[in-house]
Amino acid sequence: MPAAAPEDELHRAFVRLFRRLKRMSTMGGLDPALAAVLHELGCTGPVRVSVLADAMRLDQSTVSRHVSALEQVGLVQRSDDPDDRRAALLSLTPTGRGRLATLLDERRALFRTATAEWSDDDRAQLAGLLDRMVRALDSVDRPTIPHHEMLESS
Amino acid sequence: MPAAAPEDELHRAFVRLFRRLKRMSTMGGLDPALAAVLHELGCTGPVRVSVLADAMRLDQSTVSRHVSALEQVGLVQRSDDPDDRRAALLSLTPTGRGRLATLLDERRALFRTATAEWSDDDRAQLAGLLDRMVRALDSVDRPTIPHHEMLESS
DNA sequence: TGATATAGTTGCGGGGTGCAAGCAAGTATT
DNA sequence: AATACTTGCTTGCACCCCGCAACTATATCA
Numbered sequence: 168m169p170a171a172a173p174e175d176e177l178h179r180a181f182v183r184l185f186r187r188l189k190r191m192s193t194m195g196g197l198d199p200a201l202a203a204v205l206h207e208l209g210c211t212g213p214v215r216v217s218v219l220a221d222a223m224r225l226d227q228s229t230v231s232r233h234v235s236a237l238e239q240v241g242l243v244q245r246s247d248d249p250d251d252r253r254a255a256l257l258s259l260t261p262t263g264r265g266r267l268a269t270l271l272d273e274r275r276a277l278f279r280t281a282t283a284e285w286s287d288d289d290r291a292q293l294a295g296l297l298d299r300m301v302r303a304l305d306s307v308d309r310p311t312i313p314h315h316e317m318l319e320s321s
Numbered sequence: 322m323p324a325a326a327p328e329d330e331l332h333r334a335f336v337r338l339f340r341r342l343k344r345m346s347t348m349g350g351l352d353p354a355l356a357a358v359l360h361e362l363g364c365t366g367p368v369r370v371s372v373l374a375d376a377m378r379l380d381q382s383t384v385s386r387h388v389s390a391l392e393q394v395g396l397v398q399r400s401d402d403p404d405d406r407r408a409a410l411l412s413l414t415p416t417g418r419g420r421l422a423t424l425l426d427e428r429r430a431l432f433r434t435a436t437a438e439w440s441d442d443d444r445a446q447l448a449g450l451l452d453r454m455v456r457a458l459d460s461v462d463r464p465t466i467p468h469h470e471m472l473e474s475s
Numbered sequence: 476t477g478a479t480a481t482a483g484t485t486g487c488g489g490g491g492t493g494c495a496a497g498c499a500a501g502t503a504t505t
Numbered sequence: 506a507a508t509a510c511t512t513g514c515t516t517g518c519a520c521c522c523c524g525c526a527a528c529t530a531t532a533t534c535a
Contacts, residue, residue: 185339
């Protein structure tokens with residue numbers, strides 16, 4: 168049996184961790200996926216479905232459905248994009264903002280409980296490394312996006 | 322809007338990262354969940370379904386199905402547990418071991434590519450922190466003691 | 476032996492996702 | 506302007522992953 172490489176341990180840790188997080192993010196009485204959309208939307212401001220989908224690395228159709236669900240329960244609203252009639256700009260309703268705030272509070276509390284014994288330094292370090300990891304993996308599966316405005320020439 | 326708390330960033334990073342990992346673990350032509358079972362099994366040696374399920378924090382039924390699937394494609398085999406006729410001991414077949422090795426190789430290569438610029442120290446640090454995080458969250462949702470849960474409902 | 480517990484499987488339902496097809500609205504070509 | 510292509514989004518469909526509840530078969534205990 169091969170001694171597990173550090174990369175493997177990393178991956179296994181991620182997978183198990185995620186299952187935890189997934190179960191936990193059902194908080195606020197909102198499905199994890201919907202909560203994720205709400206969160207993303209709360210961070211990025213009024214955007215189109217396509218942009219949201221791209222940001223979350225999900226299929227447009229998936230996000231479309233989530234958005235519809237959130238709209239139906241009054242957490243998200245659509246406004247017509249003045250520049251393009253087929254597009255819609257998504258934003259949180261006041262209720263949505265409130266719900267998001269609650270959700271984040273709960274989540275924060277949970278993480279704080281979990282990492283109660285940690286030093287601020289450790290927390291920051293983990294966040295930093297994780298963020299770096301996200302970018303690293305992103306650039307693996309999207310060819311690095313060196314200059315994201317190479318549209319000017321032709 | 323208040324600058325996102327580090328805990329939030331942490332969580333978001335986890336979620337996005339996981340989607341990446343999930344997609345990546347489809348490698349080797351094996352469904353991610355099956356690959357996970359294969360991996361776990363490869364690490365823990367011959368075990369029962371229930372033990373595997375517990376280790377992976379999944380329902381026994383879920384693991385049971387995955388194991389059946391793996392058995393059907395010849396990657397896993399069952400042997401009767403001499404101590405208990407209802408139980409079965411799961412182990413990898415030679416083919417399964419080979420498949421796992423391939424899978425781990427691919428995964429390792431991917432992680433190595435992604436973290437090519439990292440120092441070994443950073444990698445180790447992340448793995449360590451992540452592991453700690455897993456344990457921290459585990460002790461939040463399983464209060465360290467297996468028994469004193471709420472088992473008496475009616 | 477009969478009551479209860481345990482290992483595992485199966486039926487069922489539900490959530491999450493992607494792909495392909497379709498619809499509506501812009502853009503370009505002639 | 507009319508036609509053809511493109512783009513933003515939604516819908517139909519299929520598939521995976523999962524947990525709960527019910528069931529079978531064995532094990533254990535009174």
